[in-house]
Amino acid sequence: xxxxxxxxxxxxxxxxxxxxxxxxxxxxxxxxxxxxxxxxxxxxxxxxxxxxxxxxxxxxxxxxxxxxxxxxxxxxxxxxxxxxxxxxxxxxxxxxxxxxxxxxxxxxxxxxxxxxxxx
Amino acid sequence: xxxxxxxxxxxxxxxxxxxxxxxxxxxxxxxxxxxxxxxxxxxxxxxxxxxxxxxxxxxxxxxxxxxxxxxxxxxxxxxxxxxxxxxxxxxxxxxxxxxxxxxxxxxxxxxxxxxxxxxxxxxxxxxxxxxxxxxxxxxxxxxxxxxxxxxxxxxxxxxxxxxxxxxxxxxxxxxxxxxxxxxxxxxxxxxxxxxxxxxxxxxxxxxxxxxxxxxxxxxxxxxxxxxxxxxxxxxxxxxxxxxxxxxxxxxxxxxxxxxxxxxxxxxxxxxxxxxxxxxxxxxxxxxxxxxxxxxxxxxxxxxxxxxxxxxxxxxxxxxxxxxxxxxxxxxxxxxxxxxxxxxxxxxxxxxxxxxxxxxxxxxxxxxxxxxxxxxxxxxxxxxxxxxxxxxxxxxxxxxxxxxxxxxxxxxxxxxxxxxxxxxxxxxxxxxxxxxxxxxxxxxxxxxxxxxxxxxxxxxxxxxxxxxxxxxxxxxxxxxxxxxxxxxxxxxxxxxxxxxxxxxxxxxxxxxxxxxxxxxxxxxxxxxxxxxxxxxxxxxxxxxxxxxxxxxxxxxxxxxxxxxxxxxxxxxxxxxxxxxxxxxxxxxxxxxxxxxxxxxxxxxxxxxxxxxxxxxxxxxxxxxxxxxxxxxxxxxxxxxxxxxxxxxxxxxxxxxxxxxxxxxxxxxxxxxxxxxxxxxxxxxxxxxxxxxxxxxxxxxxxxxxxxxxxxxxxxxxxxxxxxxxxxxxxxxxxxxxxxxxxxxxxxxxxxxxxxxxxxxxxxxxxxxxxxxxxxxxxxxxxxxxxxxxxxxxxxxxxxxxxxxxxxxxxxxxxxxxxxxxxxxxxxxxxxxxxxxxxxxxxxxxxxxxxxxxxxxxxxxxxxxxxxxxxxxxxxxxxx
Numbered sequence: 001x002x003x004x005x006x007x008x009x010x011x012x013x014x015x016x017x018x019x020x021x022x023x024x025x026x027x028x029x030x031x032x033x034x035x036x037x038x039x040x041x042x043x044x045x046x047x048x049x050x051x052x053x054x055x056x057x058x059x060x061x062x063x064x065x066x067x068x069x070x071x072x073x074x075x076x077x078x079x080x081x082x083x084x085x086x087x088x089x090x091x092x093x094x095x096x097x098x099x100x101x102x103x104x105x106x107x108x109x110x111x112x113x114x115x116x117x118x119x
Numbered sequence: 120x121x122x123x124x125x126x127x128x129x130x131x132x133x134x135x136x137x138x139x140x141x142x143x144x145x146x147x148x149x150x151x152x153x154x155x156x157x158x159x160x161x162x163x164x165x166x167x168x169x170x171x172x173x174x175x176x177x178x179x180x181x182x183x184x185x186x187x188x189x190x191x192x193x194x195x196x197x198x199x200x201x202x203x204x205x206x207x208x209x210x211x212x213x214x215x216x217x218x219x220x221x222x223x224x225x226x227x228x229x230x231x232x233x234x235x236x237x238x239x240x241x242x243x244x245x246x247x248x249x250x251x252x253x254x255x256x257x258x259x260x261x262x263x264x265x266x267x268x269x270x271x272x273x274x275x276x277x278x279x280x281x282x283x284x285x286x287x288x289x290x291x292x293x294x295x296x297x298x299x300x301x302x303x304x305x306x307x308x309x310x311x312x313x314x315x316x317x318x319x320x321x322x323x324x325x326x327x328x329x330x331x332x333x334x335x336x337x338x339x340x341x342x343x344x345x346x347x348x349x350x351x352x353x354x355x356x357x358x359x360x361x362x363x364x365x366x367x368x369x370x371x372x373x374x375x376x377x378x379x380x381x382x383x384x385x386x387x388x389x390x391x392x393x394x395x396x397x398x399x400x401x402x403x404x405x406x407x408x409x410x411x412x413x414x415x416x417x418x419x420x421x422x423x424x425x426x427x428x429x430x431x432x433x434x435x436x437x438x439x440x441x442x443x444x445x446x447x448x449x450x451x452x453x454x455x456x457x458x459x460x461x462x463x464x465x466x467x468x469x470x471x472x473x474x475x476x477x478x479x480x481x482x483x484x485x486x487x488x489x490x491x492x493x494x495x496x497x498x499x500x501x502x503x504x505x506x507x508x509x510x511x512x513x514x515x516x517x518x519x520x521x522x523x524x525x526x527x528x529x530x531x532x533x534x535x536x537x538x539x540x541x542x543x544x545x546x547x548x549x550x551x552x553x554x555x556x557x558x559x560x561x562x563x564x565x566x567x568x569x570x571x572x573x574x575x576x577x578x579x580x581x582x583x584x585x586x587x588x589x590x591x592x593x594x595x596x597x598x599x600x601x602x603x604x605x606x607x608x609x610x611x612x613x614x615x616x617x618x619x620x621x622x623x624x625x626x627x628x629x630x631x632x633x634x635x636x637x638x639x640x641x642x643x644x645x646x647x648x649x650x651x652x653x654x655x656x657x658x659x660x661x662x663x664x665x666x667x668x669x670x671x672x673x674x675x676x677x678x679x680x681x682x683x684x685x686x687x688x689x690x691x692x693x694x695x696x697x698x699x700x701x702x703x704x705x706x707x708x709x710x711x712x713x714x715x716x717x718x719x720x721x722x723x724x725x726x727x728x729x730x731x732x733x734x735x736x737x738x739x740x741x742x743x744x745x746x747x748x749x750x751x752x753x754x755x756x757x758x759x760x761x762x763x764x765x766x767x768x769x770x771x772x773x774x775x776x777x778x779x780x781x782x783x784x785x786x787x788x789x790x791x792x793x794x795x796x797x798x799x800x801x802x803x804x805x806x807x808x809x810x811x812x813x814x815x816x817x818x819x820x821x822x823x824x825x826x827x828x829x830x831x832x833x834x835x836x837x838x839x840x841x842x843x844x845x846x847x848x849x850x851x852x853x854x855x856x857x858x859x860x861x862x863x864x865x866x867x868x869x870x871x872x873x874x875x876x877x878x879x880x881x882x883x884x885x886x887x888x889x890x891x892x893x894x895x896x897x898x899x900x901x902x903x904x905x906x907x908x909x910x911x912x913x914x915x916x917x918x919x920x921x922x923x924x925x926x927x928x929x930x931x932x933x934x935x936x937x938x939x940x941x942x943x944x945x946x947x948x949x950x951x952x953x954x955x956x957x958x959x960x961x962x963x964x965x966x967x968x969x970x971x972x973x974x975x976x977x978x979x980x981x982x983x984x985x986x987x988x989x990x991x992x993x994x995x996x997x
Contacts, residue, residue: 030137030138030141031134031138032137032138032141032142033141049165050135050138050163050164050165050170051165051166051169051170051173054131054134054135054170054171054173054174055170055173055174055176058174073141075141075144077137077140077141077144078133078137079134079137079138079141080130080133080134080137
């Protein structure tokens with residue numbers, strides 16, 4: 001069963017990392033809020049499993065792209081907040097570039113005619 | 120204080136809990152029922168423990184924390200199954216110790232170079248003289264030393280001769296064992312004295328001032344490590360000698376255990392004096408001297424050999440000039456006379472090399488067997504734990520995780536076995552040192568060295584990998600099915616286990632055959648008749664001191680005075696003397712021809728010459744076969760011959776009264792025939808022998824043989840007192856009982872036999888255990904099948920036959936493979952056997968019978984269990 005989680009992480013890896021970094025660029029957030037933000041921003045399409053989210057957060061933290069600290073939420077609950085580090089910000093830029101290249105490439109591959117027309 | 124990873128765990132848990140709390144809160148705020156909200160949030164969240172686990176995996180690949188967790192788990196498992204753990208640790212520990220001890224032995228004795236610079240260029244030069252018979256390699260003569268030294272093939276060259284001295288004036292008088300060496304001795308080894316200097320050129324010439332060099336040990340023991348000893352004169356032997364140097368600790372060459380193939384050497388050399396031999400000693404031509412040389416630069420060993428051999432052959436030819444008898448011996452034998460310069464290390468270890476490699480091979484087999492056995496044991500155990508494992512996997516434990524756990528568990532067992540192995544290794548090394556340090560070469564250096572520890576560690580890691588990996592690998596291929604059913608593993612596993620057991624039986628058969636052959640050889644050796652009574656017999660070397668007895672008759676009279684004094688001691692039954700002691704390999708060979716006149720055409724026989732006192736026969740208890748033994752009235756011409764010599768000289772005739780000649784000397788008349796005596800070892804055939812009374816010809820150096828009424832050791836002091844009562848200056852050296860001589864001669868054989876037999880015993884035990892394990896498991900696996908068979912009318916004896924049939928197939932396959940392999944490995948044992956051939960059918964038959972019987976016995980228990988199961992219960996249970 002653990003393998004299943006792992007596979008899903010791998011499937012989303014990179015993408016999920018990018019989404020998390022993207023979410024954090026507007027300020028520190030805890031895991032629950034990150035999950036909710038991704039879901040809301042994707043129009044309820046992308047649901048991030050907690051089983052993928054937390055491993056991803058810890059992995060990003062180990063990479064040094066995010067840092068964490070314990071703080072109180074607005075509702076007065078203690079939670080672990082993650083924020084983007086300088087190298088995380090650079091990583092986000094890289095990922096975003098890679099992502100636009102990828103989408104452009106996929107779009108090109110999906111619509112070869114329009115590509116030819118553009119030439 | 121919390122451990123750092125505990126705090127980290129708590130934080131992760133709290134993080135996940137806070138997530139859950141927020142999710143529940145949101146749901147409640149959206150208006151859900153609190154209970155429903157919690158259930159829904161939890162469902163959405165998933166398995167908290169599992170998510171925590173997965174997250175933690177990202178912290179580090181193989182953290183200390185996780186390792187400890189696995190270890191705790193493993194230890195819990197071990198406590199649950201102490202029998203398994205103990206068996207695994209014990210078997211593996213014993214195997215590792217056996218392998219490490221053997222490795223240390225081979226490493227110390229055979230592989231490690233001697234502790235001298237460029238030690239491989241130090242040669243010991245022996246000679247093969249076909250008509251000497253007993254010992255294939257003998258020491259050489261001083262004439263050879265002189266000429267070899269000038270040849271330039273060796274640079275430097277030294278001659279060594281044992282000597283012992285009485286040390287006076289430093290506490291209690293003490294007998295110091297040492298050697299006489301020519302001046303180049305220390306330069307040859309490249310070892311400098313720690314104090315003073317070594318010998319200078321010319322100090323080994325007759326007339327040079329008497330000097331000595333002491334061993335570190337002697338210096339510390341008798342002179343309190345006083346550096347002022349250098350330059351002082353000490354009373355060593357028959358003169359005052361000036362100490363010129365002290366050697367560093369650890370240098371005590373030659374040692375008897377190392378060099379006993381060539382010369383009699385001190386157990387440990389404590390003093391070196393210059394060897395100032397005279398021209399007279401050179402002329403005598405005794406093969407008594409150890410010659411060592413360092414291969415000159417630019418000379419190969421083959422070139423050196425050729426040069427030295429040419430010189431030796433030249434010496435023989437020169438000596439043969441003008442001596443017809445000798446010329447003929449030389450003519451006959453010269454091509455067979457071979458000079459053999461071997462590296463000193465090879466000379467030291469030559470007697471034991473093949474045995475050590477054989478034992479090393481045996482221990483390797485044993486180790487393979489142990490690993491097969493343990494693999495089997497672990498397979499069985501992991502089969503028994505299949506249910507637990509399946510349940511855990513169903514609950515989300517990954518395969519990797521379970522594999523890792525198994526690995527940690529086997530690593531823990533490997534570590535415990537290594538600890539036990541180290542203890543056993545120390546013990547084994549001490550036992551082996553105890554057993555043979557003074558007899559077997561280089562054993563005194565034996566220690567647990569870092570390389571051996573490395574071997575031990577490697578074995579432990581290999582075990583962990585093998586036993587963690589093999590079952591894990593098999594499991595990972597098996598589907599994750601039916602955790603409640605089969606507790607006996609898959610079909611592939613059963614096949615693997617059967618293979619393992621077959622291999623175990625085959626390997627143990629090889630070891631058993633080897634052990635049995637060696638035991639049989641040893642029995643033959645002990646059974647071989649030395650030709651005299653070895654019990655209650657004391658021997659001693661008695662050299663008459665100085666030049667007080669210039670003629671043979673005066674020497675004989677002095678010896679008889681000493682012997683009479685010995686004979687008067689209450690513990691002594693008889694005492695006599697001879698020019699050499701049996702079973703030591705010392706011999707003097709003469710050429711004999713039948714007939715009263717010199718007829719060079721008559722066939723020549725080379726026989727050992729013994730000059731003896733009339734009481735010799737009684738003292739030695741040699742059987743008299745015909746005629747009579749010597750009387751005091753016998754003159755120069757009387758001789759007693761051994762039975763084989765009588766048959767050789769005078770085939771088919773009554774030898775009594777017949778004559779034979781010893782070269783050109785006056786003919787000798789046979790007065791009696793006695794049994795043959797083994798003069799070499801128990802393992803060499805007796806040579807031709809003849810005896811003459813010592814009254815007519817005596818040396819100044821004779822051996823006393825003393826038949827005692829009581830334990831011979833208890834008479835040693837009496838003998839010394841008796842001799843020194845006649846002459847206080849008379850040395851009595853090398854006092855040994857004949858049992859000691861015998862014991863020393865068979866020690867290497869006992870060593871090999873003892874080791875191989877114990878390996879074989881362990882192998883037998885393990886393979887029986889293996890058969891038992893496999894059969895038990897197979898019976899457990901097939902309980903349902905047997906139940907059905909019995910329900911359908913199979914009888915209990917039928918089931919018994921079925922199971923025993925399976926066992927028989929396993930054992931038969933193993934035995935067949937084992938016999939084939941044992942027959943293939945015959946050449947390995949050939950050199951070590953005595954009185955039995957490596958393919959001896961009787962030994963094979965007995966060994967196979969023992970193995971099959973033991974194997975069948977091991978099957979009987981599970982087979983009975985299978986036959987006596989209650990079919991109804993078995994069927995209900997499954």
